[in-house]
Amino acid sequence: VEQGIGQQHYSQESDKSAIELCQRLGVPYHTFDIKTAYGFSIDDLHEMNAAIKQGKLNPGQLQYRGICSFCGMIKRYTINKFAKDHGFTRVATGHNLTDESVSLIINFFNMNLNFLGRSHPLIDSNIDALVPRVKPLFYITEQEIVLYAYYAQINHVSAECIYANESPNLEIKRIFQDLDTERKGLFLSMMRQYQKKMLPLFKPEKGLVKPRALTFCASCGMAASSNKCSFCRNKSLLLARVNDLKKGGKNNLPEASNPSNSEHAHVDNDYTGPEEDEFD
Numbered sequence: 676v677e678q679g680i681g682q683q684h685y686s687q688e689s690d691k692s693a694i695e696l697c698q699r700l701g702v703p704y705h706t707f708d709i710k711t712a713y714g715f716s717i718d719d720l721h722e723m724n725a726a727i728k729q730g731k732l733n734p735g736q737l738q739y740r741g742i743c744s745f746c747g748m749i750k751r752y753t754i755n756k757f758a759k760d761h762g763f764t765r766v767a768t769g770h771n772l773t774d775e776s777v778s779l780i781i782n783f784f785n786m787n788l789n790f791l792g793r794s795h796p797l798i799d800s801n802i803d804a805l806v807p808r809v810k811p812l813f814y815i816t817e818q819e820i821v822l823y824a825y826y827a828q829i830n831h832v833s834a835e836c837i838y839a840n841e842s843p844n845l846e847i848k849r850i851f852q853d854l855d856t857e858r859k860g861l862f863l864s865m866m867r868q869y870q871k872k873m874l875p876l877f878k879p880e881k882g883l884v885k886p887r888a889l890t891f892c893a894s895c896g897m898a899a900s901s902n903k904c905s906f907c908r909n910k911s912l913l914l915a916r917v918n919d920l921k922k923g924g925k926n927n928l929p930e931a932s933n934p935s936n937s938e939h940a941h942v943d944n945d946y947t948g949p950e951e952d953e954f955d
């Protein structure tokens with residue numbers, strides 16, 4: 676997914692590595708450019724966020740979210756929809772043990788039971804619009820993956836995303852990553868013990884978490900928790916704000932005449948890390 680990060684630079688480097696690996700393995704690949712498809716890149720949204728923060732742009736009905744939150748929502752939606760549209764039966768993602776452990780810890784800090792109940796490499800789906808997901812690297816740390824890539828001579832982008840330092844979770848990740856380096860195997864034993872002892876408590880029949888009632892998005896037909904999915908609720912609002920900014924921000928269209936005002940704007944605020952807003 677070409678997200679348009681770092682004036683294309685960061686995204687293009689990532690794409691190049693992924694394409695190279697696909698070619699080496701003889702695996703067909705598809706690329707999807709979000710700017711072409713949706714009218715805005717992640718760089719555009721980052722600029723929009725900065726203008727909103729500085730009071731130079733009226734957010735209207737758009738609820739402010741950090742850039743990683745917007746990026747994650749767009750990526751999850753795009754990959755799931757692409758898989759669905761092309762009849763793929765599984766989506767495999769690169770989430771690793773480091774991401775998953777940090778995510779588990781942060782979800783524990785927030786006592787976010789919904790996300791605590793999903794800490795598993797297989798995320799099945801009983802709804803047709805949601806393609807089941809697998810995480811083949813779930814039990815392998817980020818450092819081990821980098822080491823493997825090095826010895827297998829797999830070209831990879833080792834730099835963090837240029838916006839990573841804006842994620843509220845990066846500092847927490849660094850602290851726990853250091854701890855895992857200090858006490859080797861901490862993440863793996865925590866995850867194994869968690870899955871053995873805690874995860875069974877989240878089975879629906881235990882009643883600890885209510886299963887989310889899912890329906891279909893009226894706009895795109897994908898899974899949603901209300902009549903529109905999170906992506907469709909945000910897409911036109913984001914495009915309107917990005918266009919406002921190009922036309923000069925606050926001095927532009929008065930909010931009342933902005934057509935996007937009629938849209939229902941609902942944003943889930945419970946930011947919990949990589950697995951936020953799983954279904955939408």
Ligand SMILES: [Zn+2]
Pocket residue numbers: 892893894895896897903904905906907908
């Ligand atoms: Zn939708």
